[in-house]
Amino acid sequence: MRLYEYEGKRMFEKAGITVPKGQVIQREDSLGDIRVSFPVMVKAQVLQGGRGKAGLIKAATNIEELQKESGEIFSKIGEGEVILLEEQMKPDSEAYIGIAVNDVEGFSYMIISRTGGMDIEQIAKESPEKIVKLRLPVEGEFKYYEVLKAVKKAGFEGKLLPQAADIAYNLYRMYMDYELDLIEINPLLIVGDKVVAGDSKVITDDYVIEKYEEFNRIHQSRDQVEAATKAIYVPLEGGSIGIISYGASSTMMTVDSIAAMGGFPANFSDIAGGANAQNIYELSKLILERSDANPEVKVVLITLTLVAHSMKLSVDAIIKAVNEVKPKNLKLVANVRAAGAAKKEMDVEGAKAAFTEAGILWCDTLGDAIKTCIEEAK
Amino acid sequence: MSILINKETKVVVQGITGRYGSSQVAAMLDYGTDIVAGVTPGKGGEVIYGVPVYDTVFEAMEKHPEINTGIIYVPPIKVYDAAMEAIDAGIKVGMVAAEGVPLHDTMRLRDYARNKGTWIVGPNTIGLITPGECLIGSLASDYAIPGDVGIVTRGGTIAIELIRLLSAAGIGQSTCVGSGGDKVVFRNLAEYLELFDKDDQTKAIVLNGEIGGGKEAECAKIIPQLSKPVYAYILGRTAPKGKRMGHAGAIVGSEAESWESKCEILREAGAHVVATPWELIDELKKLKTDE
Numbered sequence: 001m002r003l004y005e006y007e008g009k010r011m012f013e014k015a016g017i018t019v020p021k022g023q024v025i026q027r028e029d030s031l032g033d034i035r036v037s038f039p040v041m042v043k044a045q046v047l048q049g050g051r052g053k054a055g056l057i058k059a060a061t062n063i064e065e066l067q068k069e070s071g072e073i074f075s076k077i078g079e080g081e082v083i084l085l086e087e088q089m090k091p092d093s094e095a096y097i098g099i100a101v102n103d104v105e106g107f108s109y110m111i112i113s114r115t116g117g118m119d120i121e122q123i124a125k126e127s128p129e130k131i132v133k134l135r136l137p138v139e140g141e142f143k144y145y146e147v148l149k150a151v152k153k154a155g156f157e158g159k160l161l162p163q164a165a166d167i168a169y170n171l172y173r174m175y176m177d178y179e180l181d182l183i184e185i186n187p188l189l190i191v192g193d194k195v196v197a198g199d200s201k202v203i204t205d206d207y208v209i210e211k212y213e214e215f216n217r218i219h220q221s222r223d224q225v226e227a228a229t230k231a232i233y234v235p236l237e238g239g240s241i242g243i244i245s246y247g248a249s250s251t252m253m254t255v256d257s258i259a260a261m262g263g264f265p266a267n268f269s270d271i272a273g274g275a276n277a278q279n280i281y282e283l284s285k286l287i288l289e290r291s292d293a294n295p296e297v298k299v300v301l302i303t304l305t306l307v308a309h310s311m312k313l314s315v316d317a318i319i320k321a322v323n324e325v326k327p328k329n330l331k332l333v334a335n336v337r338a339a340g341a342a343k344k345e346m347d348v349e350g351a352k353a354a355f356t357e358a359g360i361l362w363c364d365t366l367g368d369a370i371k372t373c374i375e376e377a378k
Numbered sequence: 379m380s381i382l383i384n385k386e387t388k389v390v391v392q393g394i395t396g397r398y399g400s401s402q403v404a405a406m407l408d409y410g411t412d413i414v415a416g417v418t419p420g421k422g423g424e425v426i427y428g429v430p431v432y433d434t435v436f437e438a439m440e441k442h443p444e445i446n447t448g449i450i451y452v453p454p455i456k457v458y459d460a461a462m463e464a465i466d467a468g469i470k471v472g473m474v475a476a477e478g479v480p481l482h483d484t485m486r487l488r489d490y491a492r493n494k495g496t497w498i499v500g501p502n503t504i505g506l507i508t509p510g511e512c513l514i515g516s517l518a519s520d521y522a523i524p525g526d527v528g529i530v531t532r533g534g535t536i537a538i539e540l541i542r543l544l545s546a547a548g549i550g551q552s553t554c555v556g557s558g559g560d561k562v563v564f565r566n567l568a569e570y571l572e573l574f575d576k577d578d579q580t581k582a583i584v585l586n587g588e589i590g591g592g593k594e595a596e597c598a599k600i601i602p603q604l605s606k607p608v609y610a611y612i613l614g615r616t617a618p619k620g621k622r623m624g625h626a627g628a629i630v631g632s633e634a635e636s637w638e639s640k641c642e643i644l645r646e647a648g649a650h651v652v653a654t655p656w657e658l659i660d661e662l663k664k665l666k667t668d669e
Binding site for chain 2: 102106237250253260265305337
């Protein structure tokens with residue numbers, strides 16, 4: 001889970017990292033109680049990058065401008081998303097400090113650069129000597145002086161040095177204490193002789209969210225914004241073939257194969273946290289409803305390979321969804337396979353009979369089913 | 379031969395009495411996997427499916443010194459402790475099936491296991507199979523047939539599909555292994571390529587990667603040094619950028635990690651890059667005819 005900038009900055013403040021004075025405003029808030037003095041930055045709290053270019057970060061020097069800019073930003077962002085108002089900083093320069101995982105080596109690195117801002121990737125490519133990389137110890141911990149030396153090596157001097165070292169060390173503590181996936185300040189603002197976090201990027205490890213009260217609370221509030229569902233459903237633009245399938249990688253195989261063979265897949269999907277019959281039913285229903293409502297989608301492919309989950313329960317769940325949704329604008333095509341315990345109560349012949357009875361076109365192989373769908377969708 | 383597991387594999391299962399563990403054990407015993415002991419603290423002395431249960435891995439190893447492989451079926455939050463026990467008890471090949479092992483636990487465990495010379499498959503893996511000899515996990519035992527193609531994947535269900543489709547086309551497998559779907563895994567794809575390259579039985583290697591992360595690029599670096607042909611099949615060509623496709627690892631973070639760039643660097647490294655399983659089968663059949 002990626003935290004919003006203001007959520008990350010709250011964590012920063014608690015950890016003793018200086019952030020600009022700020023205030024969160026909601027869509028329904030009146031602007032009568034502004035506690036940040038002008039000029040202010042008006043920053044949309046969204047998870048996409050490139051907010052500046054997208055017109056989602058604006059400056060305002062008085063209440064009228066604030067009203068205008070915040071109104072415009074609210075019109076561009078989602079229901080439930082908020083704006084962070086901050087005192088405007090006039091930085092002399094920008095720097096960078098972050099910690100991230102190298103997935104190949106299986107180690108985490110602290111990355112420090114005296115030059116930061118939007119072009120940090122560019123700097124890393126063109127002047128790698130300006131970037132100090134410090135591998136985090138796997139056993140034991142960083143000693144403060146190790147971080148201090150790295151920060152000095154990156155070019156922080158004088159009054160800036162102890163502040164930047166404190167920030168780097170605090171980021172390290174947060175990264176370890178909350179078992180984070182990523183933590184980053186970009187830009188780190190140098191304002192006179194002060195070092196201030198201009199932004200925050202914090203990504204949690206989804207597997208440990210429940211361990212931490214703060215993340216739990218945020219996660220629950222997120223669900224209201226994003227409409228919690230166990231199903232992961234990703235619509236694909238311009239698609240004409242819906243796909244009912246589960247198992248992330250085998251679904252990717254089907255979706256990719258349709259595209260590689262000249263067709264246009266309309267969605268990716270997966271079931272988070274185990275595929276029981278109820279989850280399969282809900283996911284199937286969702287895909288059938290969305291596909292039927294989308295005039296571009298002409299056909300839905302039902303494809304499953306089962307080795308552990310019961311074929312009968314899965315097929316029954318899908319047919320129940322089909323009978324309830326009664327899609328008007330879709331042709332349905334099926335091919336399912338089962339092995340081992342999955343075929344105890346129903347084998348492939350049984351599935352073929354059940355789908356055929358439900359008016360769904362059966363194909364004998366997955367390859368044939370994909371080709372049939374591509375033909376039908378033309 | 380094969381890689382990692384074979385007829386000589388003797389297994390201890392940690393978490394053997396749990397609901398998931400015991401159902402998987404039944405399926406593995408059916409396949410002929412030699413499970414000689416189980417471990418669940420507090421349940422020492424019990425017997426499940428004819429397999430004796432011990433309180434610690436150390437006791438199991440003492441009673442059954444032939445044990446060389448460990449399977450861990452404990453909840454994700456307990457994997458770190460269970461795996462540390464297995465490693466210190468002397469297990470050399472292990473498998474962690476659980477999805478949900480905390481990232482920081484995985485990194486610490488990964489480093490410790492490697493320093494001790496223990497090869498752990500996973501976490502978040504469907505397991506591995508050497509057809510006709512040994513099954514560790516829940517990998518398509520009905521479909522797998524013995525042969526000379528080695529397969530390594532990142533995802534779980536794709537491994538089942540590849541085994542099924544290759545077998546149906548008459549192409550058998552030496553070993554098929556799911557390296558694990560998480561961002562950090564104990565052993566990288568490239569390390570499995572090296573194992574397959576050294577294995578006498580394996581004549582061709584199928585590398586199944588995904589968008590996101592740098593593990594396929596690492597493979598591209600070593601492929602020119604391998605003596606066997608590599609067939610690369612990368613998933614995620616249709617993934618919208620930045621969207622999560624179900625695996626923590628499969629997030630496209632930069633251009634270098636996109637589907638296009640992964641296919642490109644693997645092609646440049648000399649791999650045969652295929653777009654679908656059916657293309658893969660055609661390519662593998664060509665190899666047979668060439669021989």
